[in-house]
Amino acid sequence: MKSIDLNCDMGELPEALADGSQEALMNYVSSVNIACGGHAGDAQIMRATIQQAMRHGISAGAHPGYEDRANFGRIELSLPPEEIAMSVHRQILALDAVAGQCGTKLVHVKPHGALYNQAVRNREIARAIADGVRRWRTDVTLVGLAGSPMLEEFRAAGFAVAAEAFADRSYEPDGSLRSRKFKDALLRNPEDAANQALRIVAEGNVAAAGGKVVSLAVQTICIHGDTPGAVNIAAAIHRCLKEAGIKIEALNKSAA
Secondary structure (H helix, E strand, O other), X not given: OOEEEEEEEEOOOHHHHHOOXXXXXXXXXXXXXXXXXXXXXXXXXXXXXXXXXXXXXXXXXXXOOOOOHHHOOOOOOOOOHHHHHHHHHHHHHHHHHHHHHHOOOOOEEOOOHHHHHHHHHOHHHHHHHHHHHHOOOOOOEEEEEOOOHHHHHHHHOOOEEEEEEEOOEOEOOOOOEOOOOOHHHEOOOHHHHHHHHHHHHHHOEEEOHHHOEEEOOOOEEEEEOOOOOHHHHHHHHHHHXXXXXXXXXXXXXXXX
């Protein structure tokens, strides 16, 4: 039986915590990436998100990004590698302290936003991220874009990795994610996202701009928690994969 991890970025929107939509998402995913106070989140939101994940039996990981809350960490910055490493380390420590107080351990790290996208094509930034994580622990999985050099750098730094694809994002012909400046960057229709997720798992590829087919070998698929209608999207993906006989299991079990 094929299996896949469904991960979701969480702890980013106070309103999603308050209205229950964040916890509703946890019914459909197997791991969560929790904002560490850099691009979003604070100690209270971190604690609530970790406690929700524990109640649902979901694996928790860190989601560090550029410490640029005004732009939600989605604007590219030009920072020295050491500054990136220090920032990643600082953010993970903040979340790890809360996780320890809650009686659980973080099992993976996935960069956020512009930091993630820059690391896809910039090996120096990818190495800086790995350096920041290594100052904390090495027995965790680093998540990165399938087919990108960032995974090679993470492996070279001694980490287990999980290649990631996105159910709710459009792709470019080179396998990178379509920029959010384009209106079609997000797949907002739940069935479209579900069909893309199923294709990624069942066929190992995704349709990109211009009709090109991009091959993908992945261990985890992301659903963005801040995408409008995220709960409906997650529910559709979960249902579609289950109906296809695909097992959904936590990242720390399915990563390689």
